[in-house]
Amino acid sequence: MQNEPELTIIIPAYNEELSLQWFLPVVIDFCKERNFRLIAVNDASTDNTGEILKNYQNSWNGMTILTHKVNRGYGGALATGISNSKTRFTVTIDADGQHRVEDIDVLLHARNEIDADLVIGKRTEGIKVFQESYRSLGKKIIRGTAKLMMNVPVQDLNSGMKLYDTVLAQKYLKLCPDSMAFSEVMTLIFLQQKHLVIEVPIKTESRKHGTSTINTMTALDTIIQIFNVVMVLNPMRIFFPIGLTALLLGILWAIPFFLRGNGLSTVAMLIITTGMISMMLGLLAEQLAQIRKRNL
Secondary structure (H helix, E strand, O other): OOOOOOEEEEEEEOOOHHHHHHHHHHHHHHHHHHOOEEEEEEOOOOOOHHHHHHHHHOOOOOEEEEEOOOOOOHHHHHHHHHHOOOOOEEEEOOOOOOEOOHHHHHHHHHHHHHOOOEEEEEEOOOOOOHHHHHHHHHHHHHHHHHHHHOOOOOOOOOOOOEEEEHHHHHHHHHHOOOOOOHHHHHHHHHHHOOOOEEEEEEOEOOOOOOOOOOOHHHHHHHHHHHHHHHHHHOOHHHHHHHHHHHHHHHHHHHHHHHHOOOOOOHHHHHHHHHHHHHHHHHHHHHHHHHHHHHOO
C-alpha cells in the first residue's frame, strides 16, 4: 500500500502546446516514480493546450486539470493550483520546460534538512545574450527596490521554481496579485512574516518553443506590487523615510531665515508639516498593519 503523497507539482500553462508535448510526459514519469501529485492549470489557452492536458490526464489519475474560463495571468494560475493542493508541500514550475524535474528532489532535500517553509530554486547564470542581460538588469532593479523597503536575504526573488509549505502558501494567497509579480510578492510575504526562506542552486534549460512574455511592463508592475505588499504589511518602511526627509529638508530650509531674523518661512513650514503628517500617517498605517497581520 502506497503512502499518501507529500508533494504536489503545480504547472500554470497558457498557450504552451509545443512545450507540453515533450515536457509533460517527463513530469508525469517523475511524479509516478515518487508518488507525487500533479496539478496543471490551463489559463484560458487559445491553442491546443487544453486538449494535450486532457490526453495525458486520461492516462494517469494522479493528474488534475483546472481550467480558467478567462485568462487570469501567471499569478492567478498559480493561486488556483496552490489553493487546490492537498499535500503537505507544493512545488511550482513553469510549463515551458526550462526547469529540470530532478531539481525538485534538491529542493525537497534542502527543506527536510532544516525544516524550511519556502525553498527557492536559485538559477545559476548562463550564457549572456542581450535579452538575458536586459532581464537580469530588471531583476536587479526589482531586488534593489525590495531591499530598500525590507530585509531581503535571497537573490532570485522571481524564480518560478519554489517549494512551499502548502498551508502557509494558501494562507497568503489573498495578498498576492494575479500578475507575474506573484512569485516576488509571495516570497516577500514569507520573509516579512518571519518564515524560514532558503535558496538552493538549480540549473535551467533554454526555452525550446515560444517566447517569454516578461517585458518592461512586467518589471514595472512587479515594483508596484512590491510597494503594495510593503504598504499592507510594513507601511512605516515607506512613510517614515518620506516624513523624515521632508522634516530635515524643512529644517534646513528654515535655518537661513532664522539666522537673518526673518522667522519661519512659509515654504519651510509647509515642508515640515508635510513631513510630520507623513510620519503620523505612517504610525496610523502601521497600527492597522499590525492588526491585519494578526488576522492572517
